[in-house]
Amino acid sequence: MATNLQTPIDYLKGVGPNRADLLRKELGIHTYQDLINLFPNRYLDRTKYYKINQLNQSTAEVQIIGKITSFKEVAQKRGKRLVATFQDETGTMELVWFRGQKWIREALKKNVPYVIFGKTNLFGGKFSMPHPDIELKTEHEENLRSTMQPIYPSTEKLSNKGITNRMMIKIMQNLFIETGGKFVETLSKNILENLKIISKSEALFNVHFPKSPELLFKAQFRLKFEELFYIQLQLILKNLIHKSKIKGFPFESVGKLFNTFYKNHLPFELTGAQKRVLKEIRADLGSNAQMNRLLQGDVGSGKTIVALMSMLMALDNGFQACLMAPTEILSVQHYNGLVELCKDLKISIKILTGSSKTSERREIHEMLENGELDILIGTHALLEDKVKFKNLGLAIIDEQHRFGVKQRSKLWKKNTFPPHVLVMTATPIPRTLAMSVYGDLDISIIDELPPGRKAIKTVHRYDSNRLKVFQFLRSEIKKKRQVYIVYPLIQESAQMDYKDLMDGYESIARDFPAPEFQISIVHGKMKPADKEFEMQRFIKGQTQIMVATTVIEVGVNVPNASVMIIESAERFGLSQLHQLRGRVGRGAEQSYCILMTSHKLSENSKKRIETMVRTNDGFEIAEVDLKLRGPGDIMGTQQSGILNLRIADIVKDNDILQHARYYAKKVLEKDPSLGHADNAVILETYRQMSKYKNIWNYIS
């Protein structure tokens, strides 16, 4: 009979209650199953032995053959430590034990060959190894099953309590002996054959005791694939269930407004990407299911027109639409832009923000409820309970990373049926990550900029070159261009940042004196009306220089602005730098982005600056960002569980992720209920894993 893998770890030979307790507390290992899924962090080449005279400060874990020549006990603050002199033909070192001295002293023999393994320290010119893994050379040779020795995750407490890596290996060996190394297969025959994947049992054996580097690779591939496959399966199923449960309002037809606008009022020809994305949206809106789509497009790729035309589809079908933006400035800009685009269409558009007057609000509330208002644009103010639509058919959210998921779902609650939702973001999330994190959203990508744009030239300048930079500014302003100078104000409240900004403003005012030069300033501490006033001066060309904090990061559109200077650029993250740069390069003129930094740059900052100078491609930048920061900082990853991966690495194992997603999709396309005989394994695994939080609690 097969061993039950849910057996508590206490029962495994070599464990016992005390060690079981430690394994539970330190590594979360409760059962045989947990243990089998404790994958090695890395593998040590056990064919390699060091000589004592080869040790240096940076050697991490080493294996040495030698003899113990003497023991001594050394008194210390509390108790004493046991020190052994260990010798090979090249020199001597010390082995040190702080605990268990009596037992060790009795167990170890002098002048017989031992193999020791562990981390070395250098103290006063002498190497020592605390609590080494130690075994007789003769035993070592018998035990050496694999030339690649697994190194298991451990904690300080575990090694202090004598649960060494060698002991973990022993325990793992016992587990394989007790279970006979036979484990239930969790992937279907189809997948195993198609991908030439090795069996579960073979993979588990080789991940713990690799017979060869090739088999280790195959074992890791299989386990990573499996992990990613089941996550993707879960995400795709969630999406399918969502679609079948949540009915949308099907927009039956593309109607008059849309067609009139398309034929007569479109200010430019749509790019291929814009057309494709509109088709994708149209297909969603026409179906019975609620649309839940993420529209990714680099800054300046033209998402606004897509938003408008989608809203026209809603209006054509008798519904209202809304567009929510994260800041007041951006809402106002959207409002002005849309009013201009729609001036020849008979539709009503209003804006609602935190600074809307009571009388305006009252009017908007009324018009919304009786259906006179077609499109409402605004900030968070749209989420207030008082804002009730007669029939909201489409909600669009711009710059989604500024809004939390909770806020988003508040919008859907504004109707009996949830409206279709389009989330627009200019922070490109790497495709692969988006797939795994937003697997339950559909994704459209605008990957083409409108024609005629000149690529922005980006350069890096040190603060010491400021005079030259200012000279360049003067020459650009002479050509009637406008300039942004941005200061890092990471937290709007940080006093120091605020001081930087004001100091900067004053020095710019000295170098660019009135009346020849006019300067606007915008920051988060200003009243919305003042901000708006200053923005308008810049938009109208009354000022040539805009000194600002990152409030201008999102969406602001002044095509005549062609220079972006970012002060203390090393303090910004990559995606923020890219967002800021996107404020220029919107007109026909050559645009520039100048990244100012001090001379002192961390490796990480250097990499960010280099990346910005090298490329304008938002997706490429996002990939670098992901590599530099890891997925933890990227929006949405926290909730997705994608970070709890046991063996796969979302960045490094990108290819495997693609395979996993492809197969998960393929399986569900052919057999959405997983009812076919060949998928019985998958269904069973999926059912079991749904019971647990971590899929590895079941996959084995």
Ligand code: ADP
């Ligand atoms: P974003 O995707 O950053 O929101 P916008 O929608 O603000 O970009 O568009 C950026 C600029 O490009 C706007 O001035 C817009 O009018 C213009 N634009 C958008 N699409 C096209 C197009 N197909 N051809 C020419 N210009 C376009």
Ligand code: MG
């Ligand atoms: Mg925009």
